[in-house]
Amino acid sequence: MEPPLPLLSGTAAILLLLLLLLVPLAFLARRRRGRRAPPLSLLVVAGSGGHTTEILRLLSCLSESYSPRHYIFADSDKMSEAKIRSFEQKRAEKFSNSQFTLDRIPRSREVRQSWTSSVVTTLYSILYSFPLTYKLKPDLILCNGPGTCVPVCISALLLGLLGIKRAVIVYVESICRVETLSLSGKILYYFSDYFIVQWPALKEKYPKSVYLGRIV
Amino acid sequence: MKSVFVTVGTTSFDELIAAVSSPPAVRALRSRGCEQLVLQIGRGALEPAPRRAPAFALDVFRFKESLAEDLRRADLVISHAGAGSCLETLEEGKPLLVVINEKLMDNHQLELAKQLHRDGHVLYCNCSTLVETLQSMDLSTLKPFPPGQPEKFALFLDKVVGFE
Structure with missing residues (x-):
């Protein structure tokens, strides 16, 4: 029938x-x-102390196809700028047309700040980082967990939603996270395209993550 | 162990600075042959006065562009648990004693220190057990720390963006 x-x-x-x-x-x-055609513009969210050391290690093996590199770091950060400048100086000796920029944004969360006031300062940081992300329009965002990376990634996601620029977000959890994710990591686990951890215990807990061994 | 370098990175860690410059700690260090103690105190409120005695000198500074030179000169590094400080020291191949800051909000720094300790790369203690550790530690038991592999990250990134 x-x-x-x-x-x-x-x-x-x-x-x-x-x-x-x-x-x-x-x-x-x-x-x-x-596939993307080189070069790719890279936005690097540096953080204080250890975070910056780690992210510069990650950058150390990248080819000249990742250019220019736009660095963003918290305005309360004392050491990052010098570290980045010396890293880029060495890089310029290897690659002649090496390019980079430096920008500061308000820090979204101090180490001992409470969660409620963190929300307010993060909103403030988003207001500040959105125009900056719009200006830079990166192809790729690389971050490794300082508080500053959450507002920057949210800004980039908004740019993608608005159809202005869709950046690939790569998050690398800090080597100092062995068993638990950082607060930034817990948030960006859901919003990053690639989420890399450096200890096997985290890979087990977070199946979406990528484990490549110790990479810093 | 002529030269000992203490570093707190970009943060402050007054309890460590107080503990390591206290008379019992200095006595423990000197009995192990320490002639120079250098303190990098970061944003700390406590700033011990420098000392110059014939057989013992205490130097203090807040920040430097790079600590590489201080790490190179040291025979022992005493550090907070920050990843940058720990990794830089281990890569310099220097014996490292990590001192835990128990007052940080979530004590995640313990994770790395514990893991590095578990793997035999560092000694670790807290401020209240520092003197005892300085007296009893055996640096010859520490294992060398193999370097990380950022080239694996570069390969991964090339693959996911389609650069292969």
Whole structure:
């Protein structure tokens, strides 16, 4: 017995609608993950002390295809700028057309700050980092957990939602996180494209994460 | 163990500075042959006065662009548990005593120190057990720390952005 005609056309309509929805989505996803032509502009969120040391180690083996490198760090940070400048100076000796920029933003969270006041200062940091992220329009964001990276990544996600620029967010959890994620890590686990951890215990707890061994 | 370098990184850690410059700690260090104690005190409120005695000198500073030179000169490094300080010291191949700051909000720094201690790369203690540790520690038991592999990260990144 043949199915009644209205039902058939109803099914066909739904199928057609699904196709219309899925094709652009798949296309978008392909574009998002697809090949990119070098050079790629890289936004690097540096943090105080250890975070900056770690992120410069991560950058140390990147080829000249990752250029320019835009560094953002908290305005309360004393040591990062000198470390970055000396790193870039050495890099310039190796790659002649090496380019980088430095920008400061208000720190979103001090080490001993309470959670409620952290929310307020983070909102303030987003207001501040959005125009900066808009100006830089990075292809790739690399961060490793200072409080500053949350407002920067949220700004980048907003740029993506608005269709202005979709950046790939790569988060590398600090080597000092052996068993638990940092607060930034707990948030960005859900919003990053690639989430890298450096100890096996974290890989077990967070299945979406990538473990490449100790990389700093 | 002629030269001992104490570092707190970009933070402050007054309890460590107080403990390591206290007379019992200095006595313990001197009995192990320490002739020079250098303190990097960061943003700390406590700033011990420098001393110059014939067989013992105490130097104090807050920040420097790079601590590499101080690490190179040291025979023992006493550090807070910050990743940068720990890794820089271990890569210099210097014996490291990590002192835990128990007053930090979430004491996650313990994780790395414990792991490095578990793997035999560092000695560790807290401020109240510092003197005892300085007296009893055996630096010859420490294992060398193999370098990290940032090239693996570069390969991974090249792959995911399609640069291969």
